[in-house]
Amino acid sequence: MSAERDSVGESGLPDGHELVGSATARAPGVCGVLAQGVLGDMPFSVTCPVDFFSRVRVELSSGGPGVTATEGCEKTVAAVRRTLAHLRRAKVRAEVRVSSPIPRARGLGSSSADLSAAIAATAMALGEELSPYDIAQIALSIEPTGGVMMPGLALFDHRAGMVRETIGPPPPMEIVALDFGGSSRSDLDGNSQQWRLVDALTEEALSLIRRGVSERSPALVGQGASAAAEAASRIASRPRLEEVTQFACEVGAVGVNGGHREGVTGVLLDATERRGKSTYIKAKQAFPDAEEVYHFRVMSGGVQTVSTSQS
Secondary structure (H helix, E strand, O other): OOOOOOOEOOOOOEOOOOEEEEEEEEEEEEOOEOEEEEEOOEEEEEOOEEEEEEEEEEEEEOOOOEEEEOOOOHHHHHHHHHHHHHOOOOOOEEEEEEEOOOOOOOOOOHHHHHHHHHHHHHHHHOOOOOOHHHHHHHHHOOOOOOOOOOOEEEEEOOOOOOOEEEEEOOOOEEEEEEEOOOOOOOOOOOOHHHHHOOHHHHHHHHHHHHHHHHOOOHHHHHHHHHHHHHHHHHHOOOOOHHHHHHHHHHOOOOEEEEOOOOOEEEEEEEHHHOOHHHHHHHHHHHOOOOOEEEEEEEOOEOOEEEEEEEO
């Protein structure tokens, strides 16, 4: 834990401090993106939330200001501070505990999940509820953030939040995600002029994804994600994309996703066919050099309440 602690009384709080409230929230990570590009000059991505969660507990007490947190969670501390300022409660004391299995800098949305869960939990500990837009704006004030706080699958401007649209809940889909190593920290935006060169392919991808969500069709969403991955690969090379795409065809997947940065590349499956486990096993055999292979279910985004209490 960071920061020095005061002496602790029987309540578990520092002497002379009273509990204001506590809450635990969780937010999903992602498996890359389903699509990305620019609308005008504004970057966007279509979220791909999966069942891989960051869980954050926030306990508020009198005797602040001050925030203590799990080591290495400086951005989460900043999120809690800014949420308290936003709610005009900056003088309370906060203790933050982050529990997350999501690896850092792998294209799995660890920071976006941490920030979203921390912001929501801070508000809930005060008996308040923030909208997904409010959560997004606080998170974006700290760093570029994916739209995991938005419900369903979302079209989201990860830089300024100027574009934010819920497309709808995903059809039943699974993902087998391959991590070949390398960092996902390169710029998601690329150059807007470069993205305009693939506008037609990006528009096709968005249209297919919208139709897939509307018609509850994993096949259409998979086609759209594959078109988007192809467009992104023309902006910055993804050397393993062709190989993964071939594997996806061989196992009867509905498509692939990833984006132009390094990090995970996903094989998209129709969950009603119940082939996730067998495809996961085949992927481990086909790609023995992968640093990690994951099996996820695609889910709707949004922050979930785990527990909450006020004094």
